[in-house]
Amino acid sequence: MKKISCLLGFLFCVQGLFATDGHQLWLRTGKTIPVKISCDRHSPVLDIAQAELLQRWSGKENATITLAIKKDKWIQGDGFRLHPNGVEANTELGILYGVFELLRRQQTGRLFDDEVSNPSYQLRILNHWDNLDGTIERGYAGLSIFWRKEDPFTVTSEDMKRWKEYAVANASIGINGAVLNNVNASPLMLSADYLTRVKAIADVLRPYGIKTYLSVKFSSPALLGGLPTSDPLDPAVRAWWKKKAEEIYQLIPDFGGFVVKANSEGQPGPQDYGRSHADGANLLADALQPHRGIVMWRAFVYNPSEKDRARQAYSEFVPLDGKFRNNVIIQVKNGPIDFQPREPFNPVFGAMKKTAVMPEFQITQEYLGQSVHLVFLSPMWEEILKSDTYQGGKGSTVARVTDGSINQQKNTAIAGVSNIGLDTNWCGHPFAQANWYAFGRLAWNNSLTSEQIVHEWITLTFYQDTIRETIASTEWNLNFLAPVKAMMLESNEAAVNYMMPVGLHHLFAADEHYGPGPWWAPKNVRSDWTPPYYHQADTAGLGFDRTTNGTNAVSQYHAPLASQWSNLSTCPEMYLLWFHHVPWTYSMRSGRTLWGELCYRYDHGVQQVKDFQKTWNQVQRYVDTATFMAVQNKLQLQTRNAQLWRDACLQYFQGYSRMPFPSDIEQPMENLQDIIRNDMKKRR
Numbered sequence: 068m069k070k071i072s073c074l075l076g077f078l079f080c081v082q083g084l085f086a087t088d089g090h091q092l093w094l095r096t097g098k099t100i101p102v103k104i105s106c107d108r109h110s111p112v113l114d115i116a117q118a119e120l121l122q123r124w125s126g127k128e129n130a131t132i133t134l135a136i137k138k139d140k141w142i143q144g145d146g147f148r149l150h151p152n153g154v155e156a157n158t159e160l161g162i163l164y165g166v167f168e169l170l171r172r173q174q175t176g177r178l179f180d181d182e183v184s185n186p187s188y189q190l191r192i193l194n195h196w197d198n199l200d201g202t203i204e205r206g207y208a209g210l211s212i213f214w215r216k217e218d219p220f221t222v223t224s225e226d227m228k229r230w231k232e233y234a235v236a237n238a239s240i241g242i243n244g245a246v247l248n249n250v251n252a253s254p255l256m257l258s259a260d261y262l263t264r265v266k267a268i269a270d271v272l273r274p275y276g277i278k279t280y281l282s283v284k285f286s287s288p289a290l291l292g293g294l295p296t297s298d299p300l301d302p303a304v305r306a307w308w309k310k311k312a313e314e315i316y317q318l319i320p321d322f323g324g325f326v327v328k329a330n331s332e333g334q335p336g337p338q339d340y341g342r343s344h345a346d347g348a349n350l351l352a353d354a355l356q357p358h359r360g361i362v363m364w365r366a367f368v369y370n371p372s373e374k375d376r377a378r379q380a381y382s383e384f385v386p387l388d389g390k391f392r393n394n395v396i397i398q399v400k401n402g403p404i405d406f407q408p409r410e411p412f413n414p415v416f417g418a419m420k421k422t423a424v425m426p427e428f429q430i431t432q433e434y435l436g437q438s439v440h441l442v443f444l445s446p447m448w449e450e451i452l453k454s455d456t457y458q459g460g461k462g463s464t465v466a467r468v469t470d471g472s473i474n475q476q477k478n479t480a481i482a483g484v485s486n487i488g489l490d491t492n493w494c495g496h497p498f499a500q501a502n503w504y505a506f507g508r509l510a511w512n513n514s515l516t517s518e519q520i521v522h523e524w525i526t527l528t529f530y531q532d533t534i535r536e537t538i539a540s541t542e543w544n545l546n547f548l549a550p551v552k553a554m555m556l557e558s559n560e561a562a563v564n565y566m567m568p569v570g571l572h573h574l575f576a577a578d579e580h581y582g583p584g585p586w587w588a589p590k591n592v593r594s595d596w597t598p599p600y601y602h603q604a605d606t607a608g609l610g611f612d613r614t615t616n617g618t619n620a621v622s623q624y625h626a627p628l629a630s631q632w633s634n635l636s637t638c639p640e641m642y643l644l645w646f647h648h649v650p651w652t653y654s655m656r657s658g659r660t661l662w663g664e665l666c667y668r669y670d671h672g673v674q675q676v677k678d679f680q681k682t683w684n685q686v687q688r689y690v691d692t693a694t695f696m697a698v699q700n701k702l703q704l705q706t707r708n709a710q711l712w713r714d715a716c717l718q719y720f721q722g723y724s725r726m727p728f729p730s731d732i733e734q735p736m737e738n739l740q741d742i743i744r745n746d747m748k749k750r751r
């Protein structure tokens with residue numbers, strides 16, 4: 068009896084004491100250990116740095132930490148130097164970032180002696196696709212933290228509290244900008260009432276080093292200003308933007324600038340007036356320039372008449388290289404289509420030499436299982452950042468052509484489409500927090516490995532004081548850290564396997580972008596929004612021919628990639644069906660036929676998720692009950708959804724391959740007609 072109650076007591080201790088709702092993110096506050104701080108200046112930023120140290124210090128009791136602003140030629144921008152007695156930086160924000168790094172080192176046990184850390188990008192920005200009515204386009208974690216439908220202009224203490232927590236979380240990983248509204252922007256964003264609310268948000272974010280930016284609708288001069296046109300060369304339009312910029316800077320002197328989605332998916336733009344993207348971007352750049360604001364002009368453009376959507380951004384933007392003002396940055400999605408589970412890098416990265424280009428990653432999992440699937444996105448971003456564009460010869464990686472290492476550019480930047488909302492745990496899935504974290508860490512240092520990032524995140528998030536006190540670190544490392552790390556690092560490839568292996572892309576049923584629908588092609592929908600446009604399955608084979616025999620999109624890449632990728636035998640198999648229409652019986656490197664390989668990959672993806680379930684079930688002892696149950700339930704749903712992907716895609720493609728399922732894979736659990744019928748029912 069005594070034994071049982073001891074055991075229960077232990078379980079209660081482990082399960083009960085560190086119960087968490089996830090709201091603290093990776094910023095846990097454990098026991099307070101006193102620390103002395105020597106800092107000879109006061110300012111809002113430095114006061115925050117000191118408060119963070121006092122609140123989260125977990126080093127030697129009563130140690131003295133010096134925070135010093137000193138000129139140091141090795142430190143760039145808001146970088147910092149860490150040394151055993153403190154932090155040095157050229158700027159106050161450098162001190163703040165250094166303090167967060169110091170705390171992270173303590174909590175993750177990574178030692179340092181004397182180390183300088185400089186940011187890879189000057190601007191590290193979250194894009195919120197938040198609408199003014201509080202909904203979020205592609206948001207899966209509740210409503211907006213910035214906007215709401217009812218009583219939209221009152222700023223409550225709850226609002227301020229959230230914005231402050233948001234600012235702390237971002238500053239802790241070096242994020243220094245937030246675009247507060249959807250790129251499908253409402254013209255009302257620039258109205259006086261909304262700008263007053265933007266000012267309130269900016270005032271809260273400022274001491275944490277976060278600048279505010281807005282997405283703007285290109286036709287605002289007509290829609291909001293009542294002008295007869297929004298033509299970028301019209302003097303009245305130019306005057307309108309200039310005045311609007313002045314109004315904004317009156318309210319928010321350090322306002323960052325605008326993001327623009329123009330002539331894309333129905334949004335207005337300069338082409339509506341026979342003008343170019345450069346005319347449009349330069350109009351706004353000129354209005355912002357006196358205030359040192361910037362324009363992030365998106366290259367996400369495609370129209371239904373183009374034979375291959377993947378070619379379009381390059382065709383429209385590369386001829387304009389050198390025609391943009393130097394406060395314009397072209398914001399380019401990582402791949403040429405749209406945040407698919409796997410894409411080769413966008414060829415625009417390798418092609419622009421005289422215009423600043425910035426990567427746009429998607430943190431919210433629009434195409435990767437939303438807030439249901441556990442998918443750690445850092446390996447995908449790492450793969451893109453490390454891809455060699457060969458722009459200036461070997462070693463011209465996407466990271467280096469965008470961070471200023473290769474091309475001289477006034478501004479360097481990176482953006483991530485945020486995954487946060489009003490959900491208590493911010494991101495819906497407890498593990499989706501890792502994607503927010505990873506984006507910030509890679510934006511600060513684009514050569515970090517996913518392994519390092521995930522190690523930090525797991526330790527910061529799960530290695531609570533109560534665990535430290537009751538469980539030996541060797542046990543925790545072996546039984547929790549190692550398996551959970553392995554699961555997270557494998558999760559992106561698993562999703563590629565069960566959704567779109569071997570270079571397949573955009574196989575989603577309908578616009579919700581969640582479940583499989585390789586058959587989905589309603590008559591009233593643009594063909595480049597339907598899966599058959601992308602997979603091109605027929606009885607001869609599968610895949611989109613982007614070689615010279617097809618659309619020749621492969622020629623948008625530099626040598627040697629163009630020839631490597633256009634040759635079936637040298638094309639990496641992960642991009643095979645992206646660039647080639649491949650016979651079903653084609654022999655893959657594994658020795659299987661293409662059909663056999665597809666069957667193997669889809670099934671392997673399902674087995675990987677089943678293994679994640681096993682991994683998670685074995686770590687129950689180290690996680691609080693609420694988090695454990697939430698993740699367990701989501702993994703169950705993920706397994707079911709992965710099975711559905713496999714069953715739907717393989718049976719549909721079998722209609723073309725006419726080849727049998729290999730006997731060593733799990734056979735489909737649901738028949739294709741039932742899957743399609745259920746899918747239709749859901750949509751009715």
Ligand code: GCV
Pocket residue numbers: 196204205249250251328332367405433
């Ligand atoms: C904000 C995709 C998404 C849209 C998104 C668009 C974009 O098409 O499905 O929701 O719109 O990308 O990035 O502009």
